Amino acid sequence: MVRHKSMQAFGEALANAETQLEIIQNRCTLPPFDETYQSIGEGPLTATGIEVFQVNVGKLCNQVCRHCHVDAGPDRREIMSRETMQLCLEALAKTDVPKVDITGGAPEMNPNFRWFVSEVKKLGRHVMVRSNLTILLAKGYEDLPEFFAAHGVEVISSLPHYTATNTDKQRGEGVFERSIEAIRRLNHLGYGQEESGLILNLVYNPVGAFLPPNQAGLEADYKRVLNVEYGVQFNHLYTITNMPIGRFLDYLIASGNYESYMQRLVSLFNPAAARNVMCRTTLSIGWDGTLYDCDFNQMLELKVGFGAPMHIKDFDFAQLRTRRIVTKQHCYGCTAGAGSSCGGAIA
């Protein structure tokens, strides 16, 4: 049931961004996202600034989760080089962008990960790392919690559910137990404890073709169960909608849920969520330095458009902070219900 390699390793058609786009754009008759967005009366979707550099440092991962939009896995070789990281740092230094959100794959598996984190810290920016938790127990990575604490890194980790069954179904056998052990280690250093200033946020995403529940209510459930049953703590829970791309798209199609899932996203279009989609304040940088509006567009290989510079080496803050966003039908995933972003619900 759980994969051991990416779709790419098996040469599956859906590993290809073009094939995914073809399906998203043409497989069911939904109103075009652009038109729906413009119905809220603010013209086309446009960035309002850049508050976050989201840097995807590679597709290599120690896990192969069933819903992964990146199609990450142990077989993936796309990795950001130190030279490209240097370009990111140079671009960052020219701006007052306060946050750098490092993602992957398992970003920690990039050999230059630690160097990059400390260089960003030297520039006085806040660092967030999307850690999958299990990597913190892997050989050669056991001292990462100390490294995170020493650099004041905010850790954001997927834990799709507070029960082992649901988490393991999506992320692999034994992932829940190892995740709890990793949280314990982070807690031990002060992570997730109110007074320490070390932030550990968890991420819920539905284990299937349905939308996430109310974020605040679910956070209370997570806190109660994780504390009572496992004695572990965290700061906030973010609920994230599964985007119809990558391996989740594969699942949707194989399970016969694709059309109804898309229709549901469209029927729950929420103008308040649409006004706050994360691409309005985020710039996403790919492993090879290519610029995207978000990590989802990155996986669909939809580069920034409308005349904005497409590579970090041509970084132009003034142009990028007001760029028009490239949208396709998957964008409905960000605007349904309470909305979804890398920081959870948005409306």
Place this chain on the structure above:
Amino acid sequence: METYYNPADLAKFASVGEGNKKLMDKFFSWYNEVFAAGALSEREKALIALAVAHAVQCPYCIDAYTQSSLEKGATLEQMTEAIHVAAAIRGGASLVHGVQMKNVYQKLSM
């Protein structure tokens, strides 16, 4: 294969209002208020609805409230317990009418 129930019909529920919009609007405004959080949480209400859907054996409601229970954060374990509650009440309700049967039996028997 033709059947009386087609999953796609669930989405056409509102079309039942075509014969009398006013009554249907009243129904939906009441219905939506029933399911809003109040003294019971939205999740508790979704689980009750799921259980009742099984008691009345409505496939549309089973479809809708399985999805709704999941989207309100219910687990498979909670949903399964909810339908056992419905089943226990159904079974119990049949059995408790055995008292009626016994009353009649006693009246008719020597």
